[in-house]
Amino acid sequence: MRTSHPIPENSIAFDHPITGPHQEPPTVSNATTYWRCRSCNRESIHKRDLYRASFHTSTCEVHGC
Template sequence: MSTSNPTPENSIASEQTDHRITGPHFEPPTVANATTYWRCTACSRESIREQDLHREAFHAEKCEVADRC
């Protein structure tokens, strides 16, 4: 089993990991260079690298998720 594969957005595991960071979200195939991304639901910031959302500096000022990084 590979540990590098991300947990799908709608899986139980992703819901239990962090209730404020969601993903991976998949861009529609009509988007040029479509990719997957993760989103902070508290400050609405997004990144194609999940680890970015686990850094306090990534989040907006006063983001409640940033306090848990």
């Protein structure tokens, strides 16, 4: 029995255009890390926000999925 590169069925998460964590510039008070959707450019300090469709704009590719 040979198994060659099993393709995961649930690979939808990899399509999310989420980038991060990004570090805020040190000039910002209380600088922290944040996450950004590069499709609609919305940002949040909570990564889980990026996984909610309602977080994105209606034209964002994430929202359309």
